[in-house]
Amino acid sequence: MSTKPKVFITRRVPESGPTLLKTQCEVAQWNKDDPIPRNELLSSVKGVDALFCLLTEKIDGELLDAAGTSLKVVGTMSVGYDHVDLQACAERGVKVGFTPNVLTNAVAELTVALLLATSRRLKEAIRAVENGLWGTWKPMWLCGPGLEGSTVGIVGFGRIGMAVARCLKPFAVNCMLYTDFAERPAEAKEIGAEFRSLDEVLAASDFVLACVALTPDTKEMFNKDLFKKMKKTSVFINTSRGGVVQQDDLYQALVSGEIGAAGLDVTTPEPLPTDSPLLTLDNCVALPHIASATHNSRGAMSELTARNILSALNSQPMPSEIKAS
Numbered sequence: 001m002s003t004k005p006k007v008f009i010t011r012r013v014p015e016s017g018p019t020l021l022k023t024q025c026e027v028a029q030w031n032k033d034d035p036i037p038r039n040e041l042l043s044s045v046k047g048v049d050a051l052f053c054l055l056t057e058k059i060d061g062e063l064l065d066a067a068g069t070s071l072k073v074v075g076t077m078s079v080g081y082d083h084v085d086l087q088a089c090a091e092r093g094v095k096v097g098f099t100p101n102v103l104t105n106a107v108a109e110l111t112v113a114l115l116l117a118t119s120r121r122l123k124e125a126i127r128a129v130e131n132g133l134w135g136t137w138k139p140m141w142l143c144g145p146g147l148e149g150s151t152v153g154i155v156g157f158g159r160i161g162m163a164v165a166r167c168l169k170p171f172a173v174n175c176m177l178y179t180d181f182a183e184r185p186a187e188a189k190e191i192g193a194e195f196r197s198l199d200e201v202l203a204a205s206d207f208v209l210a211c212v213a214l215t216p217d218t219k220e221m222f223n224k225d226l227f228k229k230m231k232k233t234s235v236f237i238n239t240s241r242g243g244v245v246q247q248d249d250l251y252q253a254l255v256s257g258e259i260g261a262a263g264l265d266v267t268t269p270e271p272l273p274t275d276s277p278l279l280t281l282d283n284c285v286a287l288p289h290i291a292s293a294t295h296n297s298r299g300a301m302s303e304l305t306a307r308n309i310l311s312a313l314n315s316q317p318m319p320s321e322i323k324a325s
């Protein structure tokens with residue numbers, strides 16, 4: 001019988017991670033693109049030493065107990081960890097790894113892409129070309145707010161918020177504002193961003209970017225009260241988690257003209273049902289949670305997840321560990 005530690009991988013993932021794990025572990029995998037059914041997951045984790053999971057798996061007490069006392073580490077192939085009950089892991093002595101940094105630039109890039117797609121009305125423009133509605137060049141047609149001279153407000157000035165600000169520099173933005181629980185003076189100075197209260201950011205910004213992690217404090221923070229505080233022309237972008245937005249309020253804000261447009265890479269639920277009212281709106285662009293979807297980022301995320309797991313199994317410091325606060 002093998003004495004190697006057992007690892008279960010919950011999905012088909014870039015080979016960099018599984019290949020690394022196989023050098024030291026016995027690896028079992030749900031080798032499909034669709035998620036493993038919960039019951040199957042609960043039985044597959046029984047007796048494993050490590051779990052390699054994704055943001056689509058709920059890692060809670062039930063799952064940890066199903067794995068049993070052999071489980072030493074959970075590595076999630078994501079920077080977000082709102083799907084992991086850190087307290088339940090800590091209570092059972094299970095370490096948790098995640099994948100910050102390696103996807104920061106990919107997410108920042110997609111945030112900018114969504115901002116441009118939304119403000120420059122690319123969804124309407126592409127549909128017009130495809131549907132034969134492109135009559136002639138018209139001076140007043142499909143105009144939108146440009147970034148040049150605008151005020152951009154970043155809500156959540158962590159790794160990704162800062163990277164978005166850096167990406168936006170060449171667009172001649174007039175003013176970059178940020179808000180967070182605490183000021184980040186050194187980084188803000190280097191980037192050229194100014195700290196303001198949330199209300200000030202909402203009132204002043206032409207573009208409001210949600211770059212906060214989903215926590216009990218940020219859950220549905222973008223609700224009707226916040227949308228009311230934004231400019232009627234403002235463009236709202238969310239590449240963090242759908243859960244930070246009260247989605248019915250967002251729909252109402254878009255329909256009533258409380259805000260100008262929205263670009264969403266994340267929604268509640270995911271996938272967004274095709275009959276979601278948001279999809280009927282020209283001023284809402286929705287993408288299927290692809291912000292980190294570059295070949296390099298996903299490969300690096302898979303590898304970092306494996307490195308986190310191997311370090312924990314070898315009682316070494318993990319490259320990226322999260323602890324319950």
Ligand SMILES: O=C(O)C(=O)CO
Nearest residue numbers: 077078079080103292
């Ligand atoms: O890593 C995450 O948290 C994502 O949302 C996808 O990369």
